[in-house]
Amino acid sequence: MRTILSAAALGLATVVAPATQASDAAQLVTILTSDEPQTQLMSMVLTMQSMQAGAGAYVLLCGPAGDLALKDAPEAATAPQPPKGMSPQALMQKIMAQGATVEVCAIYLPGKGVGEDALLDGIGVAKPPAVAARLLADDTRIMSF
Structure with a gap:
């Protein structure tokens, strides 16, 4: 009987473990550099899914x-993509509305030759020390695209 109970407990632990591991990551940092719309959209989809699973989200847009x-x-950035007709920018704005922080790399605007007024409302410019602190925090998971 003891062996059966232990096997059942082990089976339950195996089923529960993946969900527990996902919720352990309190913060997600998504670093996006790709210019490819499907890659951009998928990074936003996975960020949204992570938020829905309980993670806080920070998105850093570079290059x-x-x-x-x-x-x-x-x-x-604005053209609808299959299968749901959502654009990368629209989904990014949706995750911002749900609490994600989105910033551009500190060198993006000077490299582009524009000022902060060129950015959508709610998007800031990253400060490298603050980004480094996010990346090194114990409760952070990092996705890079």
Whole structure:
């Protein structure tokens, strides 16, 4: 009887463990650099799913991905993607509305030759020491695209 109970407990622990591990990550940092719309959208989908599972979310847009943050974003950032007709920028704005913080890399705006007024409302400019602290925090998981 003891062996059966132990096996049952082990089976239950195996089923419960993945969910527990997912909730252990209180903070998710998504670093997006890709200019590819499907990759951009998938990074936002996974960030949204992580938020729905209870994680806090911070998105850092660098290089070509910084264009998602622009008021006058390129068509690739705003064009609907299959299968649900959502654009990378629209989903990014949706996760912001649900509490995610989105920032562009500190060198993005100077490299682009524009000021902070070119960014969508609610998007800031990352401060490297603060980003480093996020990345090194014990409760952080990092996704990079």
